Amino acid sequence: MAEQERTQRPKQADHSQDVETGEPTSSAGAEQLKADLDSLLDEIDLVLEDNAEEFVRNYVQKGGE
Amino acid sequence: MALPKVLGIETEYGITSADPLADPIVTSTLLVSAYAQSLAHHSSWDFEGESPHRDARGSQCDSDRAPAVERHLANTVLTNGARFYVDHAHPEYSSPECRTPLEAVLFDVAGEIVMLEAMEAVKRVYPEAPEIVVYKNNSDAKGQSYGCHENYLVDRSVAFDAIANALIPHFVTRQIYCGSGKVGLERVGALDLEHFQISQRAEFFEAVEGLETTIKRPIINTRDEPHADASQFRRLHVIIGDANCSQVATFLKLATTSVILAMLEDGALPESVGFPLDPVHAVHLISQDSSVTVAIPTDRGSMTALEIQYQYLDAATHYLDGKDATFLGGPAIASMLLERWRAALLGLSLDPLSMASTIDWVAKWRLLSAFADRHQLRPSDPRLQAIDLQYHDLRPERSLAQRAGLETIIDPDSALSACTNPPENTRAWFRGTALSRFPSEVVTANWDSVVFDIGEDPLRRVPMMDPMRGTKASTEDIFARSQSARQLLDLLGQ
Structure with a gap:
């Protein structure tokens, strides 16, 4: 899995940086964010193209510009 | 003194049909034609004066790779002064x-509405046609890319080499806040989340400078086709950019590039902000690094994209201090630029995910990683590629960008109005108003002229070689006094 290890993902800020930016760090705020994301994921489940594999395969474009 | 940064943005949209075998040239033509027919009137585009083969470095391209002008495809001018047409197969x-720059965002958003209305128009005008869907993205994940180009008015007296040197570090690094994000490295067929890129188009760039736009794409496009008085003006044609769904990202892309050009015209740029020693490789490396920490070799040593962007931001902050910034549209826009720019760089340096409401690639990454976690997907699951594509679907019932919580800076009613009403402070006002006032007399129009047929020979061409003339302030009164196109031409002295 060398490929995976090489890939860098967006970092999570540590707590001291949260203080620096003045972002809310309360657990209530974090729970709200998680709830928002959960409802967004529920919506993606509803609207995502039914047959993803076929949708992706059929999305063919010609070059442009 | 920096020239007013008159600017525009051109977007080629992806297009699909419910019939997967449909020819995209046909579906694109149906789309444009249906929209044109749904308007009260329809004027075609005038190709006089098009010269996409002229090279800003001083020569005519002798290659058979020079861009061709396609004259046979559907082509229309809108009353907002825009051009809506079929380019290649898009x-x-x-x-x-x-x-x-903020007005350019408004008219870009108006373009999204035009596309949506065109999709609806197809259903009315060609009810038997399979459904057509339009995507505001730049690649099909199978190795084909289509563009989102920007155009900026630049003083002709600035040497082209100086423009290239001033902008190459910017074009290599600005993707960190205006990249649209993509699942995979499509040119090597690694279509998985582990190979997520921050830019849709980065991997298609293979040259530092050049005239081409469809192959061997260059970071600096040297096309010299000013669509204006060539002795005074240059139109910088920028091809390295993703189409953004985030309005803030579009604003940042246009405003940062505008202010860098203004600083160049005013001699206010630092000698070097950090020039990448291998710009093409640097574009690719930065796109493949979603931690936004990779350092690239520059003439000032090893630097990250953020460090190079901070050099530009600091110079712009100093340059704009105490200026009325009329070249950018005034102090409010200058403040908005500096605040948004600083917030983007700070957010990316502390925690990229904190920018999910303004930066497309971050918003897309957030959806992808959360969806993959919820369903325990492998990185190459086709549902992740489907999310990537569907992020850019313009239909409200399908668009994921519209569900991603992106902040908006454009009022929806203003955007609707901008579909039919032109900007007031450029020659687009004359073009659009001539078309809406005298639709049957305007036979054709292009960027630098409008041609009228007032029923007698010859046709009358009104030249508009200065993009800043033909504004509402200078021609509103003439339009008000004209009951006919003939009167308008008389008053203009044509």
């Missing part, structure tokens, strides 16, 4: 000339 909306 529907393209070229915004009218705008006077400020």
Whole structure:
């Protein structure tokens, strides 16, 4: 899995940086964010193209510009 | 003194049909034609004066790779001054000339509405046609890319080499806040989340400078086709950019590039902000690094994209201090630029995910990683590629960008109005108003002229060689006094 290890993902800020930016760090705020994301994921489940594999395969474009 | 940064943005949209075998040239033509027919009137585009083969470095391209002008495809001019047409095998909306970066965002958003209305028009005008869907993205994940180009008015007296040197570090690094994000490295067929990129188009760039736009794409496009008085003006044609769904990202892309050009014209740029020693490789490396920490070799040593962007931001902050910034549209836009720019760089340096409401690639990454976690997907699951594509679907019932919580800076009613009403402070006002006032007399129009047929020979061409003339302030009164196109031409002295 060398490929995976090489890939860098967006970092999570540590707590001291949260203080620096003045972002809310309360657990209530974090729970709200998680709830928002959960409802967004529920919506993606509803609207995502039914047959993803076929949708992706059929999305063919010609070059442009 | 920096020239007013008259600017525009042209977007080629992806297009699909419910019939997967449909020819995209046909579906794009249906789309443009249906929209044109649904309007009260329809004027075609005038190709006089098009010269996409002229090279800013001083020569005519002798290569058979020079871009061709296609004259046979559907082509229309809108009353907002934009051009809506079929380019290659894509529907393209070229915004009218705008006077400020924020206005250019407004007219870009109007383009999204035009595309949506065109999709609806197809259903009315060609009810038997399979459904057509339009995507505001730049690649099909199978190795084909289509563009989102920007155009900026630049003083002709600035040497082209100086423009290239001033902008190459910017074009290599600005993707960190205006990249649209993509699942995979499509040119090597690694279509998985582990190979997520921050830019849709980065991997298609293979040269530092050049005239081509469809192959061997260059970071600096040298096309010298000013669509204006060539002795005074240059139109910088920028091809390295992703189409953004985030309005803030579009604003940042246009406003940062505008202010860097203004600083160049005013001699206010630092000698070097950090020039990448291998710009093409640097574009690719930065796109493949979603931690936004990779350092690239520059003439000032090893630097990250953020460090190079901070050099530009600091110079712009100093340059704009105490200026009225009329070249950018005024102090409010200058403040908005500096605040948004600083917030983007700070957010990316502390925690990229904190920018999910303004930066497309971050918003997309957030959806992808959360969806993959919820369903325990492997990185190459096709549902992740489907999310990537569907992020850019313009239909409200399908669009994921519209569900991603992106902040908006454009009022929806203003955007609707901008579909039919032109910008007031450029020549687009004359073009659009001539078309809406005298639709049957305007036979054709292009960027730098409008041609009238007033029933007698010859046709009358009104030249508009200065993009800043033909504004509402200078021609509103003449339009008000004209009951006919003939009167308008008389008053203009044509």
